[in-house]
Every structure is written in C-alpha cells, then in structure tokens.
Amino acid sequence: MANNTVPAKVKERVNWPITILLIVGLITIIFPLYMAVVIALKDPSEMTNDIAGILSLPSTWSLDNFIEAIQVTDFFNSFMNSLIITVAAVVISVLVHSLAAYAIGRNMDKKKLFKASYYFIVAGMYVPFAILMMPLVKQTAILHLDNMVGVMVLYVVFYMPMNMMLYTGYLRNIPTALEEAARVDGASTWTTYWKVIFPLMKPMHATVAVITGLAVWNDVMTPLVIMGGSGVNTLPLAQMNFQTAFATNYNLAFASYLLAMLPMIIFYIVAQKQIIGGVTNGAVK
Amino acid sequence: MASIAASKAGSDRNRTFLAILIPVLVLFIAFNTIPLLTGFFYSFTDSKGYGAFEIVGLQNYIDLFQDARVGNSYLFTFKISVVSTILVNVISLTLAIGLSSKIKFKSALRGIYFVPRILGGLVVGYVFSYFFTYIVPALTGTTSMLASKEWAWVAIVVVLVWQACAQTTIIYITGLSSVPEDVYEAGALDGATGWDKFRYLTFPLIMPSITTNMVLVMKDMLMTFDQIVAMTSGGPAQSTESISYLIYQNGLNNSQFGFQCANAVIFFIVIAVISIAQTKFLNSKEEQL
Numbered sequence: 001m002a003n004n005t006v007p008a009k010v011k012e013r014v015n016w017p018i019t020i021l022l023i024v025g026l027i028t029i030i031f032p033l034y035m036a037v038v039i040a041l042k043d044p045s046e047m048t049n050d051i052a053g054i055l056s057l058p059s060t061w062s063l064d065n066f067i068e069a070i071q072v073t074d075f076f077n078s079f080m081n082s083l084i085i086t087v088a089a090v091v092i093s094v095l096v097h098s099l100a101a102y103a104i105g106r107n108m109d110k111k112k113l114f115k116a117s118y119y120f121i122v123a124g125m126y127v128p129f130a131i132l133m134m135p136l137v138k139q140t141a142i143l144h145l146d147n148m149v150g151v152m153v154l155y156v157v158f159y160m161p162m163n164m165m166l167y168t169g170y171l172r173n174i175p176t177a178l179e180e181a182a183r184v185d186g187a188s189t190w191t192t193y194w195k196v197i198f199p200l201m202k203p204m205h206a207t208v209a210v211i212t213g214l215a216v217w218n219d220v221m222t223p224l225v226i227m228g229g230s231g232v233n234t235l236p237l238a239q240m241n242f243q244t245a246f247a248t249n250y251n252l253a254f255a256s257y258l259l260a261m262l263p264m265i266i267f268y269i270v271a272q273k274q275i276i277g278g279v280t281n282g283a284v285k
Numbered sequence: 286m287a288s289i290a291a292s293k294a295g296s297d298r299n300r301t302f303l304a305i306l307i308p309v310l311v312l313f314i315a316f317n318t319i320p321l322l323t324g325f326f327y328s329f330t331d332s333k334g335y336g337a338f339e340i341v342g343l344q345n346y347i348d349l350f351q352d353a354r355v356g357n358s359y360l361f362t363f364k365i366s367v368v369s370t371i372l373v374n375v376i377s378l379t380l381a382i383g384l385s386s387k388i389k390f391k392s393a394l395r396g397i398y399f400v401p402r403i404l405g406g407l408v409v410g411y412v413f414s415y416f417f418t419y420i421v422p423a424l425t426g427t428t429s430m431l432a433s434k435e436w437a438w439v440a441i442v443v444v445l446v447w448q449a450c451a452q453t454t455i456i457y458i459t460g461l462s463s464v465p466e467d468v469y470e471a472g473a474l475d476g477a478t479g480w481d482k483f484r485y486l487t488f489p490l491i492m493p494s495i496t497t498n499m500v501l502v503m504k505d506m507l508m509t510f511d512q513i514v515a516m517t518s519g520g521p522a523q524s525t526e527s528i529s530y531l532i533y534q535n536g537l538n539n540s541q542f543g544f545q546c547a548n549a550v551i552f553f554i555v556i557a558v559i560s561i562a563q564t565k566f567l568n569s570k571e572e573q574l
Contacts (some may be wrong), residue, residue, distance in 0.1 A: 015403055019388040028447070029397055032412050051423045096309065103305040117310055124317050126557040130532045131549035134542060135323035157316040188302040218405035220511050225537060236407045240514070245413065252359065260408045268403045269386060272396055279402060283456050283497055
C-alpha cells in the first residue's frame with residue numbers, strides 16, 4: 001500500500017513553460033514547410049510581392065501545380081530510379097557488409113590479415129567523396145558503369161567502412177558458443193551464418209538500413225557526377241534539372257519540392273520509431 | 286581421428302572466411318583504393334580530364350598554395366564549419382534538455398524536431414533560397430542576403446544548422462537519458478541547482494555525446510556541397526565556394542582535373558587530420574573527467 005502512494009507524491013508536475021517554449025520553437029521547423037505548401041497550392045496570379053500575398057492561404061485550393069510538376073520533372077520515373085537505387089543499395093549493403101563483418105570480426109583477434117583488412121576498410125571513412133569523384137568519373141565510364149548499376153555499386157563501397165564498424169561492434173556482443181553448437185551439429189560456416197548469426201543481428205540490420213537508406217535517397221553528388229547528363233534521373237537530379245529550366249515559376253517549383261520531400265515524409269510517418277532509433281544507434285555506436 | 290576431423294572443419298571454416306573476405310576486399314580496392322591512388326597520381330599531372338597530359342611534379346601543390354580562389358574556399362569552408370558546429374551543438378543541447386524534461390506532447394515534439402534530418406539537403410536548400418530571396422528582404426526591407434558577398438555565408442549557415450540540429454538533438458537526448466537519476470538526487474542534497482547542476486553533473490556525464498556530435502557535425506560541415514549548389518552556386522563573386530563545390534566545379538567542368546586532384550588530396554588530409562585530432566582531444570577530455 002505504502003509503495004503505491006509514494007510515486008504519486010514524487011511525480012513531478014508538467015513543466016508548462018518549457019512545453020510552451022518548445023511548441024513556439026516548432027515555428028522554425030514548420031514555417032519553411034508551411035511556406036512550401038501554400039506556395040505550391042497557389043496559382044501564380046495570386047502571388048503578390050508582399051509577404052501577406054506570398055504566405056496567405058490560397059483562395060482556391062488547386063492541385064494543378066502538382067500535376068504540372070509531375071509531368072515536367074518526370075516524377076514517377078525519377079521516383080522509381082531513386083527507389084530502385086536505394087532499395088538495391090540497402091539490401092546489398094545489409095547482406096554483404098554483415099557477412100564481411102562476420103568474416104572479419106570473428107578472425108581479427110587471431111589473424112593479422114583480417115585485422116589489417118578491418119582497419120584498411122574502416123579507414124575509408126576519412127576519404128571524402130571529393131577525392132574519389134574525379135577518378136571515378138573516368139573509371140566508371142571505362143567500365144560502362146556510368147549508370148544506375150554503377151551508382152549502386154559505389155554506394156555499397158562508400159558505406160562499407162561505417163557499416164563494417166557498426167556490424168563488427170555488434171558482433172562482439174554475440175557469443176561464439178551459438179556458432180560452435182551449430183558447428184558441432186555439422187552445419188557449415190556458411191549455413192551457420194545465415195541460419196544463426198544473420199537473424200541475431202536484426203537490430204543492427206535496421207540501423208544500417210536506415211542510415212544507408214537515408215544517405216542514398218538524399219544523395220546528390222554521386223548520381224550527379226556518375227550519371228548526370230545521361231537523361232536518367234534520380235529525384236534530386238530531376239530537381240536540379242528542373243531548377244535550371246523552370247526556376248522562375250515558384251508555384252510550380254514548390255510543388256516539385258514538395259513532391260520530392262513527400263515520399264520520405266510518408267515513410268517517416270510510417271516508420272518514425274525505426275528511423276529515429278536507426279540514426280541514433282548509427283551515430284552513438 | 287577426432288583431431289583430424291576438427292582440423293579439417295577448421296580449414297573449411299578458414300576457406301569460407303577467406304572466400305568472403307577476398308571478393309569484398311577486391312570490391313573495396315576497385316572502387317575506393319584505386320580511385321584514391323589514381324587521384325593521387327593525377328595530382329602530379331597537368332591533366333585537363335581528357336586528352337594527353339604530362340607529369341608536372343609538385344607544381345600543382347605549389348600553385349595550390351598561391352591560388353586565391355582555393356585559399357578563399359578553404360577559409361569559407363572552415364568559417365561555416367566552425368560556426369555551424371558550435372551553433373548546432375549549443376542549440377541541440379538546449380533543445381535536448383528541454384525535450385528531456387517533464388513536458389507534455391513529448392514524443393510528438395521530438396518527432397517534429399527530427400523532421401529536417403530526413404529531408405534532402407538540395408530541396409531544403411531550394412526552399413530556403415526562396416525564403417532568403419523574397420521573405421527576409423520583404424520583412425527587413427533589405428536586399429537579399431544571398432546576393433551579398435558579406436552575408437551569403439550566414440544564409441548558408443542557417444540552412445546547415447536547421448538541418449543538422451535534428452540528429453544532434455536526438456543524440457544528446459540519448460546521452461541525457463543515460464545520466465542516472467540518483468546522480469541528480471545526490472546533487473540536489475549537496476544543493477546543486479540550475480547552472481551548477483548542469484555544469485558539474487550533466488556536462489561531464491554527457492561528454493561522450495559531445496565528442497560524437499562535435500566530430501560528426503564538423504565532418505559533415507567540412508564536406509558541404511548540396512546547400513551550395515541549391516542556394517548560391519558558389520556566388521556571389523565566388524564568396525561561398527566550399528571545397529567540395531570548387532573541386533566539383535573546376536575539376537570536372539572547367540578542365541582543372543590535375544590541379545583539383547591536388548586540391549582533393551590536401552582536402553583528404555585536412556579531413557583526416559581534423560577528425561582524428563578532434564576525436565583524440567575530446568577523448569582525452571572525457572578521461573580527465
């Protein structure tokens with residue numbers, strides 16, 4: 001009985017001043033998005049040069065700008081390309097990086113080759129894309145990889161250092177006893193990995209998928225230098241091309257910005273917990 | 286017999302591990318190490334990116350240190366990186382303390398403050414570009430910051446900070462949640478309140494989060510690219526050219542392939558040295574506490 005009453009007494013009251021400050025602070029996040037939405041919904045004739053004209057709600061709600069933006073930016077094609085590249089890069093990263101981390105993580109304490117490989121790959125984190133970019137433009141052209149396949153391959157390589165570090169760190173907490181038991185039962189190393197270890201690393205797969213996916217989906221530089229000008233666009237590339245051609249029609253431009261943000265916002269609404277968790281784990285580990 | 290079987294299984298195991306390691310290493314070397322070495326090689330040439338070229342030794346490096354445009358891009362990049370890193374960490378830590386206190390709508394607030402992290406830098410840059418070109422001048426009666434050599438960098442910093450705070454805040458929230466409640470209870474007995482409580486109790490205990498955030502944010506800021514493309518294209522008068530942007534622009538589009546490879550080599554060294562030094566320095570702070 002006594003125990004039940006204590007928490008009620010200790011329970012702090014809601015800190016309203018901080019709550020209100022934080023709600024007011026949301027303006028900084030919401031204002032740019034609000035601005036994007038109202039401009040995108042307006043007809044160009046409604047845009048006047050004063051702020052009230054720009055920021056007031058549209059007098060008639062119209063999706064015309066969106067329909068036009070979808071056509072002008074070839075939205076569905078760019079969207080599909082971004083989706084294919086992102087899904088492929090994420091799936092391959094999860095499969096290959098976790099497997100590589102298993103081979104390296106389980107041997108690096110005993111064997112020099114594996115230990116050296118670990119540091120060799122992880123050191124790649126310090127290599128900025130700017131230095132790889134120029135040689136890669138030549139190299140991918142020679143190998144006929146100046147296309148979506150090339151971009152996917154590059155992502156799998158670029159995110160290998162970070163994912164390798166995340167996976168090997170996580171593997172340290174998985175006892176080897178489980179694998180040894182499987183081995184005694186006659187399972188091969190390969191089978192043991194996919195049947196026992198891979199499923200155990202599920203929380204880390206989620207983390208790797210989230211950070212690799214976010215980075216790939218929003219990346220501009222890699223597709224720009226590798227497949228820019230090829231006519232095949234990702235969503236950010238389509239935005240860039242659109243910007244140079246139609247930048248003065250702001251209503252149309254904002255409709256296209258919103259279209260580009262929308263898939264990620266929807267995904268965030270659906271998987272908010274996993275996304276925040278993934279980003280946090282990826283940074284803290 | 287048993288030992289032979291065991292060693293056979295062991296060698297099978299080793300073979301599997303090598304069969305995994307080698308293709309992965311080949312892939313990594315092919316698309317990371319080889320371009321890195323190629324870039325290093327081209328930095329000693331006068332290559333335009335096409336056609337014939339000659340070895341020019343260290344000439345590119347000598348020119349690099351006398352090139353005003355390159356110098357300006359380093360100054361600009363360091364300026365926005367340092368200012369943004371400090372602002373992001375101060376704002377995020379403040380926000381994180383607010384979001385960790387006893388508030389209403391906690392998860393909704395955390396969720397909305399995180400939104401900038403999921404959006405692409407390019408599109409966010411376009412939206413803010415409009416904001417600085419039309420909304421801010423209309424409010425203040427001034428000309429656009431983005432057209433001003435003195436102020437354009439501030440607009441870039443605003444966008445960088447707006448986006449980077451989201452992730453940094455979440456990491457601080459995680460850091461703050463790991464501070465055990467009894468530390469505060471003990472502190473309260475000693476009369477620690479307000480600033481003292483933060484300075485002597487919270488601050489030392491979240492030092493690992495500070496290290497993480499400082500290094501992560503600084504590294505991202507040094508590589509700024511998307512926002513420059515979206516907002517200024519390096520202008521006005523080349524006043525907002527980040528290092529990455531200059532390498533991209535002149536190395537790939539303006540025939541300075543060899544010269545910008547040399548620039549990229551220096552940039553690589555700068556990134557590596559800063560990241561490693563920062564980690565070492567902040568880690569040593571952690572140990573002292």
